Amino acid sequence: MSKKAPSPKSERILDVAEELFALHGYDGVTLRQIATGAGVDVALASYHFGRKLDLFKAVFERRALELNQSRLQALRDYQEAAGPAGPSLEQIVEAFTRPLEIAQRDGDSGWANYLALVAYINNSPYWGPKMMSKLFDKLVLEFIAALRKALPGASDEDIFWCYQNLSGSLTLALARTGRIDKLSRGACDSSDLGAAFDRMIPFTAAGFRAVCTPQPRKKR
């Protein structure tokens, strides 16, 4: 029912659902809107994917594996290139973020919508804990382990809190994929993931160092 070979129309449904869910959230989209957008009868979505919630999950899961494999591969590449000391903080954050930019730039146009959907889910108190952990925890723990190695002597507590900062910056950047920011009046284009990452990487690396490097001075 939701396992097998994708007919062309069933993928159109996923594409449109991806776009609409990313923009309006789960409850802000009706199956009829999705069907209309895909040029398809409303019953077809139920036929292919079951309940509305299952369609939502199918959209969320469709690209997760590919995305995380490319991020993990990027981390592995840096780990191989680096000596036994492991990659630098900059390289770890680079591996965590750049693959998203590459997917958006070089992949099919649905990637921008997908990344915004991940941002929606991750930021939602309702969906976030239920759905993110299932697909992303394994990868995140790999990166945490790499961070731990790059920050000898740091407490797990500090590392996790700093990771939350990275996750938040990334989430907001993904949420704005495809939109323009009025606040900065053209000084920066929020949809430009490349420009965002050019700053996010050194910014975040410096933040980790400041908080997680044990030093003989008091914290606050």
Add this chain to the structure above:
Amino acid sequence: MSKKAPSPKSERILDVAEELFALHGYDGVTLRQIATGAGVDVALASYHFGRKLDLFKAVFERRALELNQSRLQALRDYQEAAGPAGPSLEQIVEAFTRPLEIAQRDGDSGWANYLALVAYINNSPYWGPKMMSKLFDKLVLEFIAALRKALPGASDEDIFWCYQNLSGSLTLALARTGRIDKLSRGACDSSDLGAAFDRMIPFTAAGFRAVCTPQPRKKR
């Protein structure tokens, strides 16, 4: 119709709406759920606030002024205490964030829900641009100006991008207000804004310095 003195029940409606909108978003909540939660007939919400969208806006606007005034006051205090050089990066970020923690800790219990609602709106590609700018742009530009002064020689582009990182970290922290994070397995409690800010402030300040301090070495 939405201007005047709050009857006790109309404020119950706002409280319940605040909680439910923060958790499920605008479309994920029905007026009947809100009315039931408030122990009130469904028509009363319309009587006091008009359409559902107006109720949503009323919830969002109720605490915005008070919140931003306390943040602006905190900034002004640091500016007065500092010399003409202006406050440090740490102080600016402190003024931007700590008032939220104080409101959550010392104010009525609805503040946690309100902060999560702000996070929902800010992260939403649909609501964010429409609603955040109206109530928060003025304050943000004040803080940007302070940052500009604390980072002489930095380009506006870099400053805005770094502010996006701060905004993202803050947004995700607010979204998790009141919930626990399974990923860290108890290493950190995502609902503890105080602990979050203890790291976010030095983290962010170091990030700004790394990206926005002009130095004779290349950026990437």
Add this chain to the structure above:
DNA sequence: AAGGATATTCAACAAGCGTTGAATTTGCAA
């Protein structure tokens, strides 16, 4: 060319939605 599985549409359902106008209760001033 026939036939069976898969894909798609059609038609309809019961339930829940936001909204509204009229009726009722409440609170307060005279």
Add this chain to the structure above:
DNA sequence: TTGCAAATTCAACGCTTGTTGAATATCCTT
């Protein structure tokens, strides 16, 4: 106490929702 206005409830409306069972179309395999 009466009376008026604000607050609240009652009852109902027209519409949309997700879902489903039956009917039709499309695609392969033989």
